[in-house]
Amino acid sequence: MVYRQGGSIVVVVLCWFYAKCVSSYGLGPCPKIGYMDLFNITAFTGHWYEIERSFYLMELISSCVRVDLELNERGQLEVDVYSRSRMSGIFSISEGIATSTKKDPSILLYKVSSRLPRIVNRYLPGAGYYQIVRTDYRRYAILYSCSNFHIFHIDLLWIWARKKEIEADLRVKIYEILAINNLDPERLTLPKNKNCTDDY
Ligand SMILES: *[C@@H]1O[C@H](CO)[C@@H](O)[C@H](O)[C@H]1NC(C)=O
Ligand SMILES: *[C@@H]1O[C@H](CO)[C@@H](O)[C@H](O)[C@H]1NC(C)=O
Numbered sequence: 075m076v077y078r079q080g081g082s083i084v085v086v087v088l089c090w091f092y093a094k095c096v097s098s099y100g101l102g103p104c105p106k107i108g109y110m111d112l113f114n115i116t117a118f119t120g121h122w123y124e125i126e127r128s129f130y131l132m133e134l135i136s137s138c139v140r141v142d143l144e145l146n147e148r149g150q151l152e153v154d155v156y157s158r159s160r161m162s163g164i165f166s167i168s169e170g171i172a173t174s175t176k177k178d179p180s181i182l183l184y185k186v187s188s189r190l191p192r193i194v195n196r197y198l199p200g201a202g203y204y205q206i207v208r209t210d211y212r213r214y215a216i217l218y219s220c221s222n223f224h225i226f227h228i229d230l231l232w233i234w235a236r237k238k239e240i241e242a243d244l245r246v247k248i249y250e251i252l253a254i255n256n257l258d259p260e261r262l263t264l265p266k267n268k269n270c271t272d273d274y
Contacts, residue, residue, distance in 0.1 A: 104220035104227040107255050110208050113180035115151065117211040119143045122234035125214075126262040129199060129230040139167075139265060141234060149174070153184065172204070180206040199230060208251050212236060213244060216251060231257055 124139035138158035143151045151172040172182040186201045202219055209215035213236055220229035233248060240248075249259045 100227050100229065101225065102227065103222050104229065105256060107205060107207055107218060107257075109178040110180050110206060113174075113178070113206055113209075114211070115149070115174055115179060116145060118206070118209060118215070119145050119151065120236070122215060122236065123238045124232070124265055125235045125240055126233040126264055127231065128261040128263065129232075138238075143172075146171075151182065170201070175203070182206070199232070207255060207257075214240065214248055216248060218257065231261060233262065 120143060122141045122143065124141065140156045142154040142156070144154075146152050153168075153170045153172050155168045157167045168186055170184055170186040172184045175181045175183055182204045184201055184204055199219065202221065204217050204219045207216040207218050215234040217232040217234065218229065219232075220227050231252070235244075252259045
């Protein structure tokens, strides 16, 4: 995985530990994904739970990820990511601000202002552009982020839902949307959401 930090690029080699990581690399530039119609940032606020993702998170923080989005007075989303750690209970793993871009409201520029040590931050999705590929606001959201490098790109795919678990028919629908956009659901991995409590 590659994260930009202060203009330089830090390559973290994780693929030895995580075979699926390899499929996050693609040859050529980032694929163009069509924008969703009339993205409504207000309707997108509230609690979301992580259902699936294509990127690596440390085992420590790999379960029960919740994202809270709140609209501030400047029309930006204030983003808080929480996780329940096996070792230390519940904590906020990152915070930041997401701003709709001129290109399209569904493309958000995310800036992180995190409290966590850098070693942990490296395993989290970092600052950059995130596209809301599709959401129905009530049940699910599909997020995509991609960075171009010289002859290849690295991307990530993230599925959120309003509930901790989703029904099989909704999963089928989400996978259909991914297929239409040439995004491979095979890359997704299921975080461990069992035993997530409501008290965070
Ligand atoms: C956006 O969503 C909010 C909250 O659901 C709603 O009140 C508002 O009418 C929506 N705006 C548009 C333009 O659809
Ligand atoms: C969930 O909690 C139960 C009872 O506390 C425990 O037996 C089980 O192993 C837990 N499952 C996971 C996936 O942590």
